[in-house]
Amino acid sequence: MKADRVDLSVDFTGIRLKNPVVTASGTCGYADELSEYMNVDKLGGLITKSITLKPRKGNPVPRIVETDAGMLNAIGLANIGLERFIKEKLPIIKELKVPLFVNVAGEKISDYVAVAERLATEEAISGIELNISCPNVKEGGITFGTEPKQVEKITKQVKKASGDKPLIVKLTPTVTDIAVTAQAAVGAGADALSLVNTFTAMVIDIESRRPYLANRTGGLSGPAIKPIAVYLVNKVYNEVAKSAGVPILGGGGIRTASDAIEFIIAGATVVAVGTATFIEPDAAVQIIEGMKKYCVRKNVSRVGDLVGNLKD
């Protein structure tokens, strides 16, 4: 197999991505910041930082702390709000040559619906990622993502508001059985599942005996969570996604091409690179290159053939 013969493109909710690597929500801004450091047009796609109906200041500092092989963040969905996003960021996004998915968050279901309805009218936006798994806000976020009935309700309403845009539901791993919430989302019309969001976690400053983060807790990301995320992707693939024919956007601690391929074999059609971008802004591009080399070495002509191809 020659490198130029490897087909990295994948079909994701009816959209052709030229490769299966996207940058995760909250780690690539609205594409403009990252574009100073890499050619974003090389990506399979981008997922924006969460957008809410009204602007949000976010949480007080400290908002992050490093841990062994990971970090906690509690940004608190700081964002410029729907109106400014449309006015200031959309013109930039229109120049992108790659699909862009907008992550949507809110405090009430009606907020999510209002944002989705507005975004559904924009041609430049390929799809919507429904954030019901942010662990760092008091209202909304994860509270919609842990109860299957709530997952069903919000998915159904936002799906309706999204018109013909595909809806990706981003799940939290902080539940007893992620297959249950995954099933609830699929049953309510989710076009794809995104997992995992960060794990609720805590770091304590033993000198002051206070939680290190101003928000007390934060979401753990980075290499530390990767094996758990791979397991959860495989579980959701086997128990829900495969039979329903719903693709998975998998991620959690991906730093290298090998990490990304693990997720694909576990059942992810597309992989999201997050924390790694903070360390190497062009990490996702390096991962795409490495993925191609793997395919050459293993004689895989289409990366799509690897999806869920886990042997017993």
Add this chain to the structure above:
Amino acid sequence: MVNSGKKASVATVIGNKALKKRFGRLTIQFTGEAAGRFLQVMPGQFVQISLSEAALPNPERISSDLADSAQRQILLRRPFSFCDVTVDRPNCVQVEVLYCVLGPATLRITTLSKGDKISIIGPLGNGFSIPPGKKYALLVAGGMGAPPLRHLATFIRANKPKMRLFAFAGAKSLDDLPFTVEGPKSESPVIPEFSGAGTRLHIATDDGSAGFCGLVTQYMEKWLDESKIPPEDIIVFSCGPEPMLAEVARLSEKYGIDCQVSMERMMACGIGLCQSCAVECKGGTKGETVYKLCCKDGPVFNGREVVFESR
């Protein structure tokens, strides 16, 4: 979308010297395109250095209070400002970083040696800016805030030779300033790093081991009280711990002097992606505040706009 090519660059270590106590000086060199990025560098800007691949010192060289830190893995880059930037020849720039060994990342800096390659992103952020019309610069540093102000002193000497400089640095004790000292230590120590830049550094120590006995901000207030210079001719540049910066900003406002403060925050990326490094600023309507980013909007802010942390 156009890629402006500000990616990570590789720097070569050309020197790494342990100074007194836990301080050290790392000198790195950039060549080619990476060097070009430093030609317009402003004091107060910073770089993000990757240290996760650097080795730890031998266990017997790690002090017992850092034994736990030495067990920690590091993942993120670490931000550092500069003590000096020199253009050696076109396409070759040397950058000096002063560091203090405090945790898992700075422990790893100590093992870097001549010829080692390290990955660096930057220079980043907005440094100090010298407003037109100011005749006097008052530099007020606390502890590890002194190195970027030393860079600023050199910069002003080279670029605004008519501007008069008054530099102040405070620390718990004279030994806690990251510079070598000459002359009689107790009364008027001489700091060659500053005198070499044509500036006398006035020292304040909490324990009275050198210079003014008390906080550097008390020293600053005393100087302002005695000063006959019109406040509109002065600009204050400050870098140090946040409570000190808050007091510098308060005094500057009280005396009607413009003031720039260099803020510090924990940051993951340094390039505006992670939104971690929020600095609360005035500027909303009806007394509301907004969060700006230390990495992109700062690290140098107008002292009057910052809402300083009380914690």
